[in-house]
Amino acid sequence: MNRFAELLDRLAYEPGRNNKLRLLTNYFREVQNPDRGYALAALTGALSFKHAKPGLIRDLIAARTDPVLFALSYDYVGDLSETVALMWPKTPLPPRSGGEGGEIGHNSPPPTTLTEVVTTLRTLGKTELPKQLTRWLDELDETGRWALLKLVTGAMRIGISARLAKTAAAELGGKDPHDIELMWPGLTPPYLDLFAWLEGRAEKPVNLDPAPFRPVMLAHAIEDTDFANLDAADFIAEWKWDGIRVQAVSGRDARGNMLARLYSRSGEDITKSFPDLLPSLYLQDSSNLEHDASRKPLHTFRHHAPFAIDGELLVVRDGRVQTFNVLQQRLNRKVVSPKLMKDYPIHLRAYDLLGEGDTDLRTLPFAERRARLEAFVARLDDPRIDLSPTIAFDSWDALTAARKNPASAGAGEDAEAVEGVMLKRRDALYLPGRPKGQWWKWKRDPHIIDAVLMYAQRGHGKRSSYYSDYTFGVWTTGEDGEQLVPVGKAYFGFTDEELLRIDRFVRRNTIEKFGPVREVVHEPDQGLVLEVAFEGLQCSPRHKSGVAMRFPRINRLRWDKPPREADRLETLERMLKPGATEAVAEAAGH
Amino acid sequence: MTGKNRRNTPYITDMRPQDILMPVATGLCCKPGGFHIDPVRPVERAVITHGHSDHARPGHGAVLATQETLGMMRLRYGDNFAGSTQAVAYGEKIKLGDVTIQFHPAGHVLGSAQIAVSCKDTCIVASGDYKDAPDPTCAPFELVPCDVFITEATFGLPVFRHGNAADEIRKLLASVALFPERAHLVSAYSLGKAQRVIALLRAAGYDAPIYLHGAMEKITRYYENRGVALGELRLVKGVKKADLAGTITLAPPSATSDIWTRRFPDPVTAFASGWMRVRARARQGGVELPLVISDHADWDGLTATIEATGAGEVWVTHGQEDALVHWCKTRGLAARPLDLVGYGEEDEGDARPIGEDAET
Numbered sequence: 001m002n003r004f005a006e007l008l009d010r011l012a013y014e015p016g017r018n019n020k021l022r023l024l025t026n027y028f029r030e031v032q033n034p035d036r037g038y039a040l041a042a043l044t045g046a047l048s049f050k051h052a053k054p055g056l057i058r059d060l061i062a063a064r065t066d067p068v069l070f071a072l073s074y075d076y077v078g079d080l081s082e083t084v085a086l087m088w089p090k091t092p093l094p095p096r097s098g099g100e101g102g103e104i105g106h107n108s109p110p111p112t113t114l115t116e117v118v119t120t121l122r123t124l125g126k127t128e129l130p131k132q133l134t135r136w137l138d139e140l141d142e143t144g145r146w147a148l149l150k151l152v153t154g155a156m157r158i159g160i161s162a163r164l165a166k167t168a169a170a171e172l173g174g175k176d177p178h179d180i181e182l183m184w185p186g187l188t189p190p191y192l193d194l195f196a197w198l199e200g201r202a203e204k205p206v207n208l209d210p211a212p213f214r215p216v217m218l219a220h221a222i223e224d225t226d227f228a229n230l231d232a233a234d235f236i237a238e239w240k241w242d243g244i245r246v247q248a249v250s251g252r253d254a255r256g257n258m259l260a261r262l263y264s265r266s267g268e269d270i271t272k273s274f275p276d277l278l279p280s281l282y283l284q285d286s287s288n289l290e291h292d293a294s295r296k297p298l299h300t301f302r303h304h305a306p307f308a309i310d311g312e313l314l315v316v317r318d319g320r321v322q323t324f325n326v327l328q329q330r331l332n333r334k335v336v337s338p339k340l341m342k343d344y345p346i347h348l349r350a351y352d353l354l355g356e357g358d359t360d361l362r363t364l365p366f367a368e369r370r371a372r373l374e375a376f377v378a379r380l381d382d383p384r385i386d387l388s389p390t391i392a393f394d395s396w397d398a399l400t401a402a403r404k405n406p407a408s409a410g411a412g413e414d415a416e417a418v419e420g421v422m423l424k425r426r427d428a429l430y431l432p433g434r435p436k437g438q439w440w441k442w443k444r445d446p447h448i449i450d451a452v453l454m455y456a457q458r459g460h461g462k463r464s465s466y467y468s469d470y471t472f473g474v475w476t477t478g479e480d481g482e483q484l485v486p487v488g489k490a491y492f493g494f495t496d497e498e499l500l501r502i503d504r505f506v507r508r509n510t511i512e513k514f515g516p517v518r519e520v521v522h523e524p525d526q527g528l529v530l531e532v533a534f535e536g537l538q539c540s541p542r543h544k545s546g547v548a549m550r551f552p553r554i555n556r557l558r559w560d561k562p563p564r565e566a567d568r569l570e571t572l573e574r575m576l577k578p579g580a581t582e583a584v585a586e587a588a589g590h
Numbered sequence: 591m592t593g594k595n596r597r598n599t600p601y602i603t604d605m606r607p608q609d610i611l612m613p614v615a616t617g618l619c620c621k622p623g624g625f626h627i628d629p630v631r632p633v634e635r636a637v638i639t640h641g642h643s644d645h646a647r648p649g650h651g652a653v654l655a656t657q658e659t660l661g662m663m664r665l666r667y668g669d670n671f672a673g674s675t676q677a678v679a680y681g682e683k684i685k686l687g688d689v690t691i692q693f694h695p696a697g698h699v700l701g702s703a704q705i706a707v708s709c710k711d712t713c714i715v716a717s718g719d720y721k722d723a724p725d726p727t728c729a730p731f732e733l734v735p736c737d738v739f740i741t742e743a744t745f746g747l748p749v750f751r752h753g754n755a756a757d758e759i760r761k762l763l764a765s766v767a768l769f770p771e772r773a774h775l776v777s778a779y780s781l782g783k784a785q786r787v788i789a790l791l792r793a794a795g796y797d798a799p800i801y802l803h804g805a806m807e808k809i810t811r812y813y814e815n816r817g818v819a820l821g822e823l824r825l826v827k828g829v830k831k832a833d834l835a836g837t838i839t840l841a842p843p844s845a846t847s848d849i850w851t852r853r854f855p856d857p858v859t860a861f862a863s864g865w866m867r868v869r870a871r872a873r874q875g876g877v878e879l880p881l882v883i884s885d886h887a888d889w890d891g892l893t894a895t896i897e898a899t900g901a902g903e904v905w906v907t908h909g910q911e912d913a914l915v916h917w918c919k920t921r922g923l924a925a926r927p928l929d930l931v932g933y934g935e936e937d938e939g940d941a942r943p944i945g946e947d948a949e950t
Contacts, residue, residue, distance in 0.1 A: 010765075073749045086867060462856055
């Protein structure tokens with residue numbers, strides 16, 4: 001447990017992705033089975049046990065410490081698990097005067113292992129939990145206790161994605177993380193077969209999952225200069241919908257039962273978040289149904305055909321595709337309530353068909369897959385699943401016009417949920433990753449505003465000596481007249497050379513310091529104007545300005561522009577009105 | 591160690607402790623002895639516990655301190671830092687006015703002392719900054735039985751337990767082994783902590799050259815001159831970036847977030863301090879490798895020391911006074927916070943954020 005705690009501790013402070021990978025891979029190399037397998041499970045969120053409530057942790061510490069000292073400590077540290085981990089006394093509360101408390105663990109029991117913690121928690125009854133936790137807290141050190149409490153309360157949050165943990169495991173054997181992603185649904189902790197394969201001691205584990213994830217094919221961003229070498233006749237174009245890319249897969253398990261799963265584009269199983277889509281994924285094979293029409297259908301024996309659709313998850317209300325802002329209401333929810341499902345009806349827009357029945361279609365050219373997809377969706381005839389329409393065009397000019405105005409080029413009322421155009425070669429096979437020259441994405445131009453730099457914060461890792469995170473604001477009329485209100489934060493989009501210049505500007509124009517943050521001069525005639533590009537805007541009561549930007553980045557530095565000429569909050573507010581987005585984008589300088 | 595239990599000795603005969611030592615704006619004042627302990631403003635006669643700049647300031651008439659503390663003051667403030675000086679050895683007794691003072695090792699940094707002030711039957715120990723943990727760079731803390739114990743409370747909360755410093759050094763060395771292409775930059779206070787970290791690295795078997803920020807050179811050389819062996823030390827100035835891969839450099843906290851760090855290949859920023867125990871503190875400073883190594887007593891050290899002195903009364907100063915005063919009271923000890931201002935600014939009792947850069 002202490003080694004795992006040490007890993008978590010180090011990961012929590014390490015900002016660099018490659019360094020995190022190194023720490024993780026090193027852990028998998030140094031630590032034995034089954035501990036490392038349970039660690040991988042913990043990092044990928046694959047462990048399941050009833051989490052301990054904060055109330056229980058409070059009770060445990062109350063039994064051991066003086067309430068005043070606990071209150072002062074908690075107030076100072078600010079985090080319950082951390083406070084308890086740090087102040088947990090090795091000895092029970094001693095009597096008020098004199099006398100020695102009994103030292104616990106004097107006969108040095110073997111140190112608590114991660115395996116012991118995980119396997120015990122799986123089977124432990126609720127009433128036994130306090131005693132067991134106390135025993136572990138007595139045995140572990142500060143970092144060990146911290147990790148234990150994070151684990152049992154289910155609040156790890158150390159900035160590691162499941163994908164990163166799997167990539168680190170793959171590196172142990174020099175394997176492609178895609179391979180792990182493919183077999184992952186068929187694996188169970190502590191992944192002895194996986195590690196055996198990674199260390200060259202066994203064959204590759206076979207994914208027996210009847211509804212497996214298939215590695216996703218991605219597109220390159222197209223540049224203006226690319227078109228000269230491309231022939232419009234070789235491509236099929238469709239809208240790039242602004243939702244979440246998913247894979248909907250159904251299959252039959254060993255007993256012949258159908259099951260369906262929804263995966264994110266990284267292979268994460270997100271089925272539980274969208275139960276309302278699930279019935280649509282159990283396709284009734286219509287040919288069989290017709291065949292059986294003469295017989296009385298038996299509900300215990302239904303005919304289904306396995307399939308795999310690549311598509312976009314969208315919210316569709318009254319036949320209209322909603323923007324990403326609306327879809328966001330359905331994301332990262334712990335509980336999916338009936339009201340949520342009713343208010344935000346989920347919908348699958350199909351881009352591609354990767355498999356049908358027992359046939360893998362990924363080796364067919366896109367044009368053929370597309371034809372099969374059209375037939376498939378028609379046969380499916382389900383209001384929750386439809387076809388992503390293609391865009392008719394005979395030249396790049398025609399497509400340019402369509403991209404500029406999706407509403408009049410077929411997207412109609414759904415145009416606001418379009419974030420650009422996708423170009424796919426007619427002969428493109430479905431290849432994992434981002435193969436060259438096969439698929440292109442041509443995003444809508446970003447929104448642009450001129451904002452004023454207000455605060456700068458030092459970056460992390462390589463950028464720790466540079467002021468590289470910028471909070472910027474726009475003008476508004478407040479109680480004290482014209483003032484700047486912060487509307488966003490950006491930390492990329494500039495070159496290394498520009499970073500040096502901004503850094504110098506920040507150091508020379510600081511008006512106040514707050515730890516790693518500096519307030520930078522921002523007067524009408526003094527300050528730095530940043531041209532900020534962003535993808536979208538949404539209302540946000542959490543921000544003082546009332547708006548939050550999606551994907552903001554620094555587009556250009558306007559050393560030439562005085563801050564008084566920067567944009568106003570009203571410009572942003574107008575963007576929030578439905579239908580106004582395009583017009584405002586034009587007005588803002590496209 | 592406590593010869594007799596002073597807790598039960600009625601010491602209040604003709605003089606109350608506060609008549610012997612009393613907190614005033616200038617610092618802790620001993621009227622019957624005619625001196626101040628660690629005064630924050632110039633006074634006629636000052637008794638100095640140790641060389642950190644919040645305790646040892648220039649401009650006093652006469653200064654009494656250990657040889658090392660005087661040496662550090664001279665290093666910092668030049669030869670004329672005081673009207674006159676007197677070096678006092680540990681254990682030496684000196685009569686000042688109506689009182690006798692005696693210096694005892696405080697285990698905080700090289701030359702640090704607790705000052706026992708005795709007047710008639712009453713003994714007060716002003717411990718300055720102290721730690722009861724082992725430190726290869728200074729004399730170990732000596733327990734002094736007394737009636738009134740004046741304790742610091744820098745880490746006066748039960749969340750502060752410093753653990754074994756050698757374990758933290760192992761953590762640092764493991765990181766150096768795992769990232770041989772990166773430089774490790776260890777932030778440490780120039781006086782005391784830096785030298786202790788170097789000595790601990792040597793004790794752990796690390797024998798490669800250790801690099802120093804220029805601001806640490808003088809004081810580190812002073813340690814060496816006083817007989818503290820630190821192995822091969824090099825200044826980082828002028829060394830090529832590529833040559834710093836896989837090395838360890840000690841730098842003052844103000845330097846590690848400064849543009850100065852751009853000379854290092856992808857540096858891992860470590861910070862050796864008791865504050866690193868609290869994650870929010872470490873994260874706030876952008877520290878990637880917190881090392882819990884402190885030159886102050888932790889909670890267990892503070893409470894154990896208070897008990898062992900046998901003092902019936904405890905005065906608590908600079909730090910988390912509330913928690914320690916509360917603890918004393920639950921133990922039946924008379925305790926009160928001592929409102930002294932101006933301490934905890936140089937050493938790790940720093941109130942300023944560690945990110946303040948010098949722009950050089």
